[in-house]
Amino acid sequence: MIYTVTLNPALDRTIVVEKLVEDDTTRILSETLYAGGKGIDVSRVIRELGGQSVALGLVGGYDGLNLEGLLINAGVMTDFTRISGETRTNIILKQENTGSQFMISAAGPQVSPTEIGQLYQHVLQLQSVDYLVLSGSLPRGVTPNVYGQLILAGRKKESFVVLDADGTALKESIDYQPTFIKPNQFELSRLVGRDLVREEDILIACEEVHNLGIQYILVSRGKEGLILSTDDRKIKAVAPPVQVDSAVGAGDSVVAGFVLAHSQGKELTECVRLACAAGTATAKTPGTELCHCSEVEEILQPVEISNL
Numbered sequence: 336m337i338y339t340v341t342l343n344p345a346l347d348r349t350i351v352v353e354k355l356v357e358d359d360t361t362r363i364l365s366e367t368l369y370a371g372g373k374g375i376d377v378s379r380v381i382r383e384l385g386g387q388s389v390a391l392g393l394v395g396g397y398d399g400l401n402l403e404g405l406l407i408n409a410g411v412m413t414d415f416t417r418i419s420g421e422t423r424t425n426i427i428l429k430q431e432n433t434g435s436q437f438m439i440s441a442a443g444p445q446v447s448p449t450e451i452g453q454l455y456q457h458v459l460q461l462q463s464v465d466y467l468v469l470s471g472s473l474p475r476g477v478t479p480n481v482y483g484q485l486i487l488a489g490r491k492k493e494s495f496v497v498l499d500a501d502g503t504a505l506k507e508s509i510d511y512q513p514t515f516i517k518p519n520q521f522e523l524s525r526l527v528g529r530d531l532v533r534e535e536d537i538l539i540a541c542e543e544v545h546n547l548g549i550q551y552i553l554v555s556r557g558k559e560g561l562i563l564s565t566d567d568r569k570i571k572a573v574a575p576p577v578q579v580d581s582a583v584g585a586g587d588s589v590v591a592g593f594v595l596a597h598s599q600g601k602e603l604t605e606c607v608r609l610a611c612a613a614g615t616a617t618a619k620t621p622g623t624e625l626c627h628c629s630e631v632e633e634i635l636q637p638v639e640i641s642n643l
Contacts (some may be wrong), residue, residue, distance in 0.1 A: 420444025
């Protein structure tokens with residue numbers, strides 16, 4: 336079974352207006368509410384593509400129940416840990432006349448050491464954890480050390496451990512050797528401490544990270560596609576050009592596509608192909624909406640695969 340962990344989930348409220356006018360009433364044209372958070376996005380996309388996973392994480396209050404209900408209605412299995420604080424709400428505001436988008440991200444609730452301990456014990460008690468996906472920001476009261484501890488828990492269970500984090504959380508977790516990381520080009524640059532501009536620079540940086548014990552590195556590069564690096568293979572995938580509406584959730588969709596295909600025993604090139612198609616299809620959708628299976632299928636075969 337695939338398990339995803341989201342430590343700082345959110346209700347993502349997307350509001351579309353014609354235009355913002357200072358000191359005047361702005362009418363809402365449309366409004367949608369999604370269950371958000373990077374790990375939750377992974378679970379939602381896996382479900383959309385015909386797979387199944389269990390979403391774990393920390394939720395609390397009325398908004399936490401609302402988030403869980405949205406996932407249940409979408410067919411995503413959940414097994415959350417309850418906390419005393421209220422699950423956060425993010426606002427995504429889009430102006431229809433210009434296409435510009437504003438994202439207002441809440442910090443999230445204060446989480447106590449006891450609540451983190453409860454989540455950790457819950458993960459330890461899970462059975463048949465084939466894949467453990469750890470991703471997203473950290474709520475207040477939680478340090479990056481939590482990812483290292485969860486990676487060790489996954490390794491004890493012989494899980495395929497995926498880490499999708501940035502900055503200090505990524506840098507401090509590498510020593511615990513997750514199986515797979517998915518930085519974008521800029522996150523990988525921050526990890527190795529230098530700008531990575533050329534494809535060759537990325538491949539050299541990947542080799543440095545492999546030497547730290549990381550088996551799979553999947554680097555996302557926007558319209559330039561994906562590069563998967565393992566000890567003995569370098570695979571590049573580039574999707575056909577599309578009209579990008581919002582890149583929110585595209586990276587999570589990449590993780591979902593790869594993990595789902597890998598769990599089905601597909602060859603690495605097909606894992607990267609599905610990852611690329613899922614990420615590209617999500618970039619076509621507005622706000623925090625994620626990919627649709629029909630669009631992923633349309634993009635899948637035109638994805639260009641090459642060995643580097």
